[in-house]
Amino acid sequence: MKLTRSTLLLALTATALTACAPRGAVDTAAPAPVTTAPEQRQAFVAAAHPLAVEAGLDVLRNGGSAVDAAVAIQAMLSLVEPQSSGVGGGAFMVRYDAKTKGVTVYDGRETAPAGATPDMFIGPDGKPLGFRTAVLSGRATGVPGVVRMLALAQKKHGKLAWRDLFADAERTATNGFTVTARLGRFINSSGPQANTPDSLAYFRNADGSKTKAGDTLRNPAYAAFLRRLATQGPDAMYKGETARRIVARVREGDLASSMTEADLATYKPVVRDGLCNPYRAYILCAPPPPSSGVGLLQLMAMIERTDIGSRGPNDPVAWVKYAEASRLMYADRDAYVGDVATVPVKGMLDPAYVASRAALIGDRAGPAPQAGTPPGAVTARIDATNEVPGTSHFVVIDGEGNAVSMTTTVESFFGTGRMVDGFFLNNQMTDFSFVPKGPNVIAPGKRPRSSMVPTVILRQDRSLAGAIGSPGGNAILGYVSKALVGMIDWKLPVADAIALPNLIARGSSFNGEADKFSPELRAAMAERGVTVRGGTGEDSGLHGVMIRDGRFDGGADPRRDGVAKTITLPTRK
Incomplete structure (x- = not known):
């Protein structure tokens, strides 16, 4: 029906809000119907x-x-x-409250025992x-x-x-x-x-x-x-x-x-309060640190400053620019994000800083990028996390x-x-x-630190527009951002956006589902410096929905x- x-x-x-809801907002009653x-x-x-x-x-x-x-x-x-x-x-749970239009994050991430030490491994x-x-x-x-x-x-x-x-x-x-x-x-x-x-x-x-x-x-x-x-x-x-x-x-x-x-x-x-940032006609909300939500929002903010949206899934330049934006994000995420007070969340999303990072994105792949210096950042640090x-x-x-x-x-x-x-x-x-x-x-x-970024998508009036997320270790940021580009920029049905080939660009590597790109597209990407090699691990498990024309357009990862x-x-x- x-x-x-x-x-x-x-x-x-x-009632519209200009920020995420106060912690602990409770929704116990349904809105009153307008008719009998x-x-x-x-x-x-x-x-x-x-x-x-x-x-x-x-x-x-x-x-x-x-x-x-x-x-x-x-x-x-x-x-x-x-x-x-x-x-x-x-787990991380992001909850949208229809009554207050607020977004609250419930952080159920595991903790280190009281006897844990930095050198225990x-x-x-x-x-x-x-x-x-x-x-x-x-x-x-x-x-x-x-x-x-x-x-x-x-x-x-x-x-x-x-x-x-x-x-x-x-x-x-x-x-x-x-x-x-x-x-x-x-x-x-x-x-x-x-x-x-x-x-x-x-x-x-x-x-x-x-x-x-x-x-x-x-x-x-x-x-x-x-x-x-x-x-x-x-x-x-x-x-x-x-x-x-x-x-x-x-x-x-x-x-x-x-x-x-x-x-x-x-x-x-x-x-925690949800971490929210605009993207196109929407607002994306994800968990703050120790989740990598700030990385996802930074990546999408950089993508918004490219012409990826006017291209499409069969355009090699679109994928090359996506890969370059991903590499820039991972460089910053790896250097700054963790369960520490010094994460420069505002700086990583600062419009001027995002624009300066997006300016590094070209239609050909360059060398592996280094971390930038967002406003408020301490010195970038070498990260040695092996997240499977x-x-x-x-x-x-x-x-x-x-x-x-x-x-x-x-x-x-x-x-x-x-x-x-x-x-x-x-x-x-x-x-x-x-x-x-x-x-x-x-x-x-x-x-x-977690790469988990369960995300809700709001319209400008903060009504619910959708939700998305994925497993996949540090590749989660790539999986979710790819689906968001497909759903929002390329206006694909959610199932089709989820099924798009996965491309994880981090440092000097370009891993993903090489065989899911057409031979012609794969060759054109390689000519521009993005040679996709088969990845390893459990792969994506994207599950999401967009609310379009009064209907739920949902998708499950094939x-x-x-x-x-x-x-x-x-x-x-």
Whole structure:
């Protein structure tokens, strides 16, 4: 059934703001209808697995909010996409409030234990540990944050009871689900986390064979944990038996963690104002540091100062200029962004500074750019962070027009490969720099820098225009910016913008989906200095939506198992 423009505007109407909403804004009531006729309402979910989408839609059908749905989606993703995210990891949620038109960020990023040290990934020879050694260690796990963050957001913005948000995931864990080809590929990969004792024990059929695509996978331990989480709230994760098991598990082995039960019990999510900046006829809002939202906004501001928008996806110059803008952004992001007070956020977005950086963009690739000096910056620092691909992203819009754009992760594939109560523990500490230099150095209680940039898109009157985000390690900034260019500049349907070839230009490398560019386009780009080589890792998992002509134009990344779905909600008098 068509969602009319008047109905959509009714759900989104509110007093315009000139800045993001105050922290903790609560939306508990729907706008009053203008007539006594039944109101048609629609809702939207896009996520990386159909079962996660259905879990979210079930909550929305039952009158839940976008944040309620986010809880159910995360609980399901932890089960059906464990290589990417889970309750043992962290996340950033960007929430749009239709009533106030405000944007609030809920930071559930993992934190370093109180006993963490800057040199904890330096070996006895004085050199950084190899990633394989580090990722399998207990030290790799940060204090998980996603459950506390979701509980805080749900307490403020939920409509349903917390205990009613886990039924789909608990039932699926008990009865089992069919392993997708993608999950089966990771289970049977040579990756170290897929071959740990915990992984081998979990991904094992009754006849002793290793789980593969098409098999049914059950997780009774996770079902039992979800039952406790539903009744006890987040304390089921951060105190008591699960907390004790997490601490015991990360303290095993030669490179044991310093994590304590006190680290878990005292974890606190952070509520932040959204970081917003104009782009074309829109306003883009993303998380501030330690997220790399400032990098995404800077990149889009540079792109706005080029003629990419008047070119198109088949123009080699458009892709070359996009690559050059990306390289400039990464040079600044790597030098300045971290969980530190000295990030020059205003300086990186200063119009004069952005213009000076954009002036370096030509129609041919130059040498690898160096970091600039934005206003307010301290001396640029060398960064030695090795951020691997991983993660998941989903988008929810509820019947009141509130939206959630959330990127969630256990960092690498299956985190550390260590499990507790049916879920994998993150390896987020390896998102810090192994070398104690630069803005992303390990420190007690610190949050590692993140490339996660869940984004909401507003119109000039601050009504909701869309949302987008992706997994992919440091390539996330490239994936999301590519989709934004396709959606906004090239006016492509969201699904087509998401499906555009990925190009990650950083430093002296141009990685991406070389075979998805036509031979002619690829050759013309190479002639201008951009030779695209096949990338590595988990690739993009873009999920997004634009609201166009009163309709949800949604898309799910064809590179993953997800779907984007719109439903009509029950009418209300």
